[in-house]
Amino acid sequence: MKYNNPIIKGFYPDPSVCKVEDTYYLVCSSFQYFPGVPIFESKDLINWKQIGHCLTRKSQIHLENVNSSGGVFAPTIRYNNGRFYMTTTNNTTNQNFYVWTDDIYSEWSDPIYVDQGGIDPSLYFEDEKTYFISNGKDDYGINGIVQCEIDIETGKKLTSSRTIWAGSGGRFLEGPHMYKINGRYYLIAAEGGTEFGHMVTYARGDSPYGEFEGYKDNPVLTNRNLGGYEIQGVGHGDLIQDDDGNWWLIHLGFRQSGQWEAYHHLGREVFLTPINFRENGWFTAGYNGTTTKSFSINNISRDVIQNEKKSYTFENTDWDKEWCYLRIPNSANYKFTRNKLSLRGTEITLDKEDSPTFIGLRQRDFNANISCDISIFDGESGITLYMDENHHYDLAIRKKGNGYEVIKKLNIGDIKSVEKTVCLEKNNISLVINASNRYYSFYIRSGDEEVYLGKAQTKYLSSEVAGGFTGVIIGLYAYGSSYCNYAEFTNFKCKYI
Template identity: 30%
Template sequence: MEQIKNPILRGMYPDPSICEAGGKYYLITSTFTYAPGIPIFESEDLQNWTQIGNVLETSKQLDLMDLEVSSGIFAATIRYHKEKFYVITTNAGRGGNFYVTATDPKGPWSEPVFLEHASGIDPSLFFAGECCYYVGQRFEADAKYYGDCEIWVQKLDLSNGTLVEEPHVLWDGAAKNVVWPEGPHLYKKDDYYYLMIAEGGTAHEHSVNIARSKELYGPYESCKNNPLLTHKHLGLNYPLQYIGHADLVEDTDGSWFAVMLGTRMYKGKSSMGRETFMVPVIWEEDWPVFCAGEGKIPVLPETLCGMGIVKKINWTNPLPLCCVMLRSVLDSSIRNVLDGSLYLKLGTQKLEGEKTPSYIGIRVAEHQFSLRVPMTFLPEEGEEAGLVYYYNGDNFIRFIILKQNNIIIASIIKKEKSVETCIFKEEADQYRGNVILELQTEKHSMNCIFNGRILEESIDIAQLTTQGAGGFVGCTMGVYGYTDKENSTNYAVFGPMTVIYP
């Protein structure tokens, strides 16, 4: 393989898991309270990835209402066994750990099977012959501090979706007094079972660690070269941070690779959140070695910027696979596509709530971008529509057209750490119902542009990040409409979204 072009998935694609099936590779990531849940990508060469579907789409699969944005669907694992795909994950706010299955990775996926007595987060599955094992994480029985966890395994009866026989504790991590040993994956290679985990929490101290045993239930020997990969020793100013939560795959030529999450930083913050990276793996003395000869993921010019990519999101029914909504998928009564335009019915749910607003977004994929959208909208009193740059319900920007005291107004409203501030407000006396709205960012600074005119420039968006606001997600951006009237039938009409990553 040529040099890997990292990140292989740009934007909020954290906690990756990967498997091979029929000479192709399939990769999934976590989605928290975004819907649809768990995008699934396909590749024939491990370099070029195409989204082919979403694992969780229905209300039974995806129960996220009343959850804050960094809750919901945590890390998932994908495995392929006897012509069937399995995805197991955690709904952190609704029911805990469950799995779904499909014979076609594009779907449809089955209804969820929730597991009883399966505490913890970030589960995995391991197949050995006719047996399936649940690999989990949980707090130790005598936990001495928050994050004092252990990895355990128990046989899973797939015929009825129940854990059977006795659970076995395998490992509690490589580092002394480690926090959050999690994201376990179990593999069998030659004479050994290998247990790979994340440690240190999913921020600067994140790392990849591994142990092995000749018996499934242990005892497990920690690798003396742990961590296999981390960037915590490179300092807070290194542009690539948070490396951890890895999964291994062997390609059809017998070469090995690992996918993991990481974050591209600018001055200690990232709008994109945690993204998916890949590194080569070799084996020495029956241990995996990540990034042999380097010990870190190389930071190349193309790693840090989009290198002139122009992306056009054309509206379709169903919506393009890259589109996301909050907590549930908006049905056809709320959004429709006619002649290439999106008709978005104004919703009564606000962005700061924990329901489903009329918002359709895409992931922010670079520190620098321009998002441009034509909009047709005639608001009534108490109605608004436009563009949104969204981190969570307490941190976002609305660039909108609204009607106030019978006057059409262009407004920019910033909410930061729950405090809402109107940073621009102007009567749109030339507005006749049509406008081109544009968000333009340069690192942690944003311009809002109305028909080619900058209304407000250099808006500080540095706090609209995990590092500024807490949580686990990255930013999204997209189109939005709101009304304070329950019986409103008004729509905002949006043309294609054009995103430029210079």
């Protein structure tokens, strides 16, 4: 069977996976977006459906005024004695915590905090013991992968935190996960930074505390030397075994916008790479230690068909699952129906580290046609291609004196520029954005007439320009201070080509 990477497209970084009976469950980072930590399920490792989020209540996560790419860092999902656990970091408050649920389709607990530093925490369960693992500095001042035992009911440390592996020598050692396979303990990690030098490394030992011997050919997986190849930044993986005994690595990576254009704006995505264990117990990954755009492999049944959703509308998406907010929203400013969205604007703009009236979908592919009909009564409302508060492109309609106007606004760092203005006599219009790997093109449509408003380069919304760890969100927003400032959005469509 041939499958294509990424298996989950768009800004869903730092994946972690577990398996319960015949179903796989996967979680990803969410940073400043709410709800936090999206959850997916799959029966075949290829096709994934989002089923909810772990952090759905204000009491579970502090996001007020957190910095962009702050908030919720890399989660880990595990299952033990009938209960799911998700552990993560709020990097803004420097707190490691976990939540749990007995029903993954329902609510998760309030957080239980663990007094161990670092980021990217993970759990390992064995013999009624719970091991808590993160990167950072241990109780003796030694840097590396740090581990302690905890009381899973309270989060209280039962042992001191000590470093169990210092990695293979790459920078930014992070993303640790532990497994017991054929009597040995395997510890995998990410190194090199979640950029073009990213990689997966691992070690193994005879106990959860080691000593751990690094794989002599580390990194086991990286695309760092594949110059000009679309898939880059491969790393931060989690191992999983299927029902047939095959092992896989689910990990992040990103797609750069062109062969020789080292920019990525879709965010870090979810990839699947096969693992091959040798007779000596060490394993290799992928094609000569790299991840490719597709794998033809007999480990997956020919009956499995990889399906990809190409069109996203109000009608075929779930407001509580695919859509997200910036930080904690004021629910009074949002009204949802099956085919219409009503937003009430506030004085909070998209340029603030706050919670403007905004709801969005992750951009999942380079080539797309995005459109929406908008009616306003006051203020400004429209579509934003949002990377962070300093990097976003806005196509909007706003009140101007006794009339209205459509604007194309580019926000790149400290430059905030209205590039195009078109006056209108009416208060409703169709906004259209066509996306490609290099450009966004902006239009307004009235009946059969379409007016071109220019284009903007995608690279200015990339991580290489904007910084941070997120990706472009296709957002609908409203802004303004008057009581009458509300907008109605209908006929939204994002179609990938």
